[in-house]
Amino acid sequence: MAEIAxxxxxxxxxxxxxxxxxxxxxxxxxxxxxxxxxxxxxxTLLRMIAGLEAITRGEIAIAGRVVNALEPRERGxxxxxxxxxxxxxxxxAENIGYALKVAGLPKAERERRVAEIARIVGLEAFLARRPSxxxxxxxxxxAMGRAMIREPKVFLFDEPLSNLDAKLRVQMRLEIxxxxxxxxxxxxxxxxxxxxxxxxxxxxxxxxxxxIEQAGPPRLLYTEPATxxxxxxxxxxxxxxxxxxxxxxxxxxxxxxxxxxxxxxRFVVEIGQAVEIGIRPEDVxxxxxxxxxxxxxxxxxxxxxxxxxxxxxRLGGMGFTVLQAAAQIEAEGTLAxxxxxxxxxxxxAATGLRLRRTGATVGVLASAAA
Amino acid sequence: MRDGSMIERAPILNAVTHxxxxxxxxxxxxxxxxxxxxxxxxxxTVNRVPMPLWPGDHLVQNxxxxxxxxxxxxxxxxxxxxxxxxxxxxxxxxALTAFSIVFFRYRARMLVFWAIxxxxxxxxxxxxxxxxxxxxxVAEPLRxxxxxxxxxxxxxxxNLLNTYTGLILPLVATATGTFLxxxxxxxxxxxxxxxxxxxxxxxxxxxxxxxxPLSRNNMAALATIMFVYAWNQYLWPLLIxxxxxxxxxxxxxxxxxxxxxxxxxxxxxxAMAATLLVMVPPLLVVIFMQGAFVRGLVAxxx
Numbered sequence: 148m149a150e151i152a153x154x155x156x157x158x159x160x161x162x163x164x165x166x167x168x169x170x171x172x173x174x175x176x177x178x179x180x181x182x183x184x185x186x187x188x189x190x191t192l193l194r195m196i197a198g199l200e201a202i203t204r205g206e207i208a209i210a211g212r213v214v215n216a217l218e219p220r221e222r223g224x225x226x227x228x229x230x231x232x233x234x235x236x237x238x239x240a241e242n243i244g245y246a247l248k249v250a251g252l253p254k255a256e257r258e259r260r261v262a263e264i265a266r267i268v269g270l271e272a273f274l275a276r277r278p279s280x281x282x283x284x285x286x287x288x289x290a291m292g293r294a295m296i297r298e299p300k301v302f303l304f305d306e307p308l309s310n311l312d313a314k315l316r317v318q319m320r321l322e323i324x325x326x327x328x329x330x331x332x333x334x335x336x337x338x339x340x341x342x343x344x345x346x347x348x349x350x351x352x353x354x355x356x357x358x359i360e361q362a363g364p365p366r367l368l369y370t371e372p373a374t375x376x377x378x379x380x381x382x383x384x385x386x387x388x389x390x391x392x393x394x395x396x397x398x399x400x401x402x403x404x405x406x407x408x409x410x411x412x413r414f415v416v417e418i419g420q421a422v423e424i425g426i427r428p429e430d431v432x433x434x435x436x437x438x439x440x441x442x443x444x445x446x447x448x449x450x451x452x453x454x455x456x457x458x459x460x461r462l463g464g465m466g467f468t469v470l471q472a473a474a475q476i477e478a479e480g481t482l483a484x485x486x487x488x489x490x491x492x493x494x495x496a497a498t499g500l501r502l503r504r505t506g507a508t509v510g511v512l513a514s515a516a517a
Numbered sequence: 518m519r520d521g522s523m524i525e526r527a528p529i530l531n532a533v534t535h536x537x538x539x540x541x542x543x544x545x546x547x548x549x550x551x552x553x554x555x556x557x558x559x560x561x562t563v564n565r566v567p568m569p570l571w572p573g574d575h576l577v578q579n580x581x582x583x584x585x586x587x588x589x590x591x592x593x594x595x596x597x598x599x600x601x602x603x604x605x606x607x608x609x610x611x612a613l614t615a616f617s618i619v620f621f622r623y624r625a626r627m628l629v630f631w632a633i634x635x636x637x638x639x640x641x642x643x644x645x646x647x648x649x650x651x652x653x654x655v656a657e658p659l660r661x662x663x664x665x666x667x668x669x670x671x672x673x674x675x676n677l678l679n680t681y682t683g684l685i686l687p688l689v690a691t692a693t694g695t696f697l698x699x700x701x702x703x704x705x706x707x708x709x710x711x712x713x714x715x716x717x718x719x720x721x722x723x724x725x726x727x728x729x730p731l732s733r734n735n736m737a738a739l740a741t742i743m744f745v746y747a748w749n750q751y752l753w754p755l756l757i758x759x760x761x762x763x764x765x766x767x768x769x770x771x772x773x774x775x776x777x778x779x780x781x782x783x784x785x786x787x788a789m790a791a792t793l794l795v796m797v798p799p800l801l802v803v804i805f806m807q808g809a810f811v812r813g814l815v816a817x818x819x
Contacts, residue, residue: 199714199715219711220716230708232708233712234713235731245713249716249718249722297716
């Protein structure tokens, strides 16, 4: 069992606070992705788990043992770095086997383990090479092999795919997922790429400015973002967010007078409340011009994505994108759309929190589905 | 291939560059050529004005004379011991101090760094008198310190005059190597240190298994510089050795120039032969280390 418990962890550099009281439980064998923009503190949190950064306040426990005062080597974690951090003066075999050498394992045993790991990560043919003679993807594999050979309780990934080209990234993503299924080790993966997060995670933690915005399974974060930040960060193309004011129980009005119908049963709002209405580009319905409740939009330009088409328009003076299945009719000139009431997300403009059926704002869903 | 196309478009400039380069080489090489010519003639021929510029037939004789007369075999061995000692001592000291300054965070770190750095401005020649005083009795400063605390321990004097230790130690204590190593260590990415920590390597292991292998080229560059520097030392060995058995090769050169008797002309042919002989070991070191030396100074190869 290698569950990780993070309790009220804070990090400050001098007077600058980087993390403000993070509490998070990571289950044994879970694949957790920490997602957030650069500077949100996600890497700092990971490095604190690894033991590379001191914990200013709070406590981190791995497998029930508080590790605050332990050296990285005593924590049973292995880490894959963004720039791989391979030892340039060692061969692939020496790189992979280095941890075992430090641990004092006999040479024969070491060689056997290195060969085994090399087979798993597909590097048997490259064992005698230096890192400088490898491609980006191969270096990534060496870094993974080096982490795997110690059979760690916890795998830590610090944006390991961001130095790879797009195609390789997708491929390595699948390999990491496959590896996790096979090893079932607790994994914490830090990234700023929401697609990576969605595809890899059992659970995603979205961080912003040193705080957890929301934690939960990818699907939940996608369909029910707890905050405007999560809504805008997850999903590509990004969710449309339209600032508006509630003018009636079932109606919001944008600055230029455009009115958007709301389902009064889904949200309890106050008249005059400033909100942001969110709708994902794929949830927008394209309808016949002149249908009831349809908005007529000027098409600015379209992007053909192969399997679909992205139509850029403006609604109420705001940029607005519509995702259209490519098979549908050509969209040119004007486009009539409908905003299905059950696909709308509503956020309080001041707090950024999601407005719910109850009318109460829902706070951070930390460890909602642990 | 910008450079290539530049050359194609400027054949005249290219030719001029080459002429300048060859002229520079000739200017640099000519004195050495004269030294060589002078070492191949007998004394009357060398002293003729103008001196001939073609080799004479006394080459073997001059070299044999000077080698035996001045006991260069023993002197060269002394020089070799000193130069090797300085080189090894310097590299060890430089790598360790730079390791401490770059990879550890302690209170007086920057103070230590600046203290070392400032010694760059104090070459041996500037601090030669106090250095001599220390070499004459290493225990003196210690005795002084003890006396400051009102004690009298009767520490025996430690005399380093006429010893290899005395010849080597003051030359080791300079900041150049530390500075070179510091600059190199600063280029090592933090994640490499962290990866080693994650793999369980402690500071000493990191030093031996990562920093030392990675700094091979720097080491070669520093070794070359230090060997030549120590080999060419003149003032310090002259000052600290009174025993002819401890004399170094460069010191011996000076003793050859005047003639055997006062008023006689200097024996230039033998002096020049000796000069060339003394130049050989550092030259061999430079030739042998050249590749690594250049890579170490350019420091792009990591």
